[in-house]
Amino acid sequence: MRLDKQEQTFIAMKESFIGTLKPSEHLDQIRELTTDPKLQDEAGDLTLQSLPDIVRERYPNIPKAILDDFTSQIEELDRVADCFHHGKRNKASLMKLRYRKVKATETPYIGFLLPKEPAQPRKAKVASFSSCEDKTCQFTVKNVDDLDKDVILLVHRAARLSTPVIHSSPIVDPKALSTKRLPERAYLLELDLQKVGEYFSKPEIYMQLSYYNGDQLIREDTIEIPWAKEKGVNKGKTEIIIWVHADSVQLTLMENDWEIPFRLIGKILSKAVSMGLQLASASHPEIGHIQTALGDLRNRSVSEDTDFYDALDRMNADDLLDTVRLQRTNVHTYVPMKKGVVKMTLKHDYTPKTGIRNEL
Numbered sequence: 001m002r003l004d005k006q007e008q009t010f011i012a013m014k015e016s017f018i019g020t021l022k023p024s025e026h027l028d029q030i031r032e033l034t035t036d037p038k039l040q041d042e043a044g045d046l047t048l049q050s051l052p053d054i055v056r057e058r059y060p061n062i063p064k065a066i067l068d069d070f071t072s073q074i075e076e077l078d079r080v081a082d083c084f085h086h087g088k089r090n091k092a093s094l095m096k097l098r099y100r101k102v103k104a105t106e107t108p109y110i111g112f113l114l115p116k117e118p119a120q121p122r123k124a125k126v127a128s129f130s131s132c133e134d135k136t137c138q139f140t141v142k143n144v145d146d147l148d149k150d151v152i153l154l155v156h157r158a159a160r161l162s163t164p165v166i167h168s169s170p171i172v173d174p175k176a177l178s179t180k181r182l183p184e185r186a187y188l189l190e191l192d193l194q195k196v197g198e199y200f201s202k203p204e205i206y207m208q209l210s211y212y213n214g215d216q217l218i219r220e221d222t223i224e225i226p227w228a229k230e231k232g233v234n235k236g237k238t239e240i241i242i243w244v245h246a247d248s249v250q251l252t253l254m255e256n257d258w259e260i261p262f263r264l265i266g267k268i269l270s271k272a273v274s275m276g277l278q279l280a281s282a283s284h285p286e287i288g289h290i291q292t293a294l295g296d297l298r299n300r301s302v303s304e305d306t307d308f309y310d311a312l313d314r315m316n317a318d319d320l321l322d323t324v325r326l327q328r329t330n331v332h333t334y335v336p337m338k339k340g341v342v343k344m345t346l347k348h349d350y351t352p353k354t355g356i357r358n359e360l
Contacts, residue, residue: 003261003310006084007115011125013080014112014154015139020073023110024132031108034099034152042236043226045096045155048074081156085262092159093262100151108150111139115259116314126151158206158262161222163270171213174247174328182328183348186241188225190345195321196231197255203228204256205321208269211246215283217274218245222266240346243328250277252290252323253342258314261307268312271297273323284325287339291317 021030033039034046039054041047052071055062074095082090099108111126122144127137175182188207196203205228209221227236241249252273256265275293276285294317300309322337335344 003264003307006261006307007259010080010084011112011114013077015125015137017073017077018110018112018127018154019132019135019137020070021110022132022135023127023129023137024134027107027110027129030097030110030152031099031106034097041096041157041226043096043098043157043229045098045157045226047157048077048095048097085156085158086161087261087263090159094157094159096155096157098153098155100153102147102151103149105149108152109147110137110152110154112154113144113259114141118313121145124151124153156262157226158222158224161262161266163220163266165217165219167213167216167218169216171216171218171245173245174213174243178329180329181350182243183331183350184243184352185239185349186243186331187347187349188238188240188344189235189347190343191225191228191234191236192343193228193231193234193321193341194343195341197319203230206254206256206262206265207240208252208254208266208273209241210250210252210270210273211243212248212250213245214247220266220270222262222269224262241326247328248283248325249328250285250323250325251337252287253321253337254315254319255321256315256319258319260311260314264308264311265315267304267308268294268297268315272320285323287320287323287337290323291320294320 023030033054039046039050051074052067055070056067077095078093079089081095082088082093086093107129109126109128111124114123114125116122123141124144124147125139125141127139131138191205193203205225207223207225210217211219221242223238223240225236225238227238228234250273252269254265254269272290272293273285275296276289279289279292280286294315297312322339322342324335324337326335331346331348333346333348335346337343
């Protein structure tokens with residue numbers, strides 16, 4: 001199915017869910033919940049799955065049937081979101097509400113970002129409480145730079161997407177060959193971004209990881225860094241590297257302004273990294289090699305479904321921020337990536353693991 005058809009289904013579901021929230025009656029409560037730090041996750045967002053329990057606690061007189069229906073609506077929205085972003089149900093993936101400050105107001109807009117279009121400013125589809133009646137809202141499309149007051153956005157938090165790769169020769173456990181204790185995982189604690197985009201949604205940061213055992217590619221992960229929200233130093237904690245059977249990993253960082261499905265971000269970047277490796281004629285491709293490979297993919301050098309190329313058309317070389325290869329036997333806590341526009345602070349963990357299935 002073409003990507004725009006999948007998008008329309010997702011957009012219609014977002015509109016329907018916002019209507020379910022009844023902004024004409026409950027905007028004050030929605031604003032209160034989305035700005036309460038005690039209810040926010042690490043990215044400063046309010047997860048929809050937490051809402052039924054919050055509502056039940058704060059408003060005990062709401063009938064159970066209404067709460068059950070609300071919970072079902074959240075489940076259906078999560079299902080549609082997973083279909084779009086993952087191509088399958090992923091219980092670790094969540095829809096959320098995010099309060100974006102533009103100009104302080106008691107009556108913020110409520111809506112969602114639209115997919116970016118080439119050579120066009122980023123747009124949002126928003127409704128005012130006065131444009132909603134019962135469970136139906138009339139939405140208006142606005143350039144995000146033209147928004148004249150705060151907005152509550154319906155957003156998606158992607159879960160880690162991990163793809164094993166079929167390999168041709170036996171995998172040798174790096175721990176069996178090493179004379180030193182090797183880390184089992186690494187957490188990203190700090191991300192210093194010297195370059196980000198200029199859009200209202202800035203930045204939406206994703207990391208693609210290609211794991212190797214010797215020269216063999218063995219697994220590919222794609223993860224979101226939800227707390228990296230501004231240019232400069234961002235602090236948080238995300239498990240980023242899972243060293244199961246791997247002795248090195250290529251990390252490639254990108255910014256996504258284009259509402260590209262999460263599954264396709266990973267697929268496109270993994271192919272670009274693989275082609276960049278061939279272009280480099282070495283074990284460590286530079287970001288320029290991966291950017292060139294991104295352009296080569298547009299020449300239909302691989303056979304993929306239509307939605308792959310639809311997503312590829314939305315991804316620019318400028319979206320790729322930087323890349324670096326890390327060796328498991330030579331780990332650093334402070335890692336400047338190749339171009340120097342991104343610096344990472346890692347915390348390595350040596351706790352034994354029970355296997356990839358338990359981690360992912």
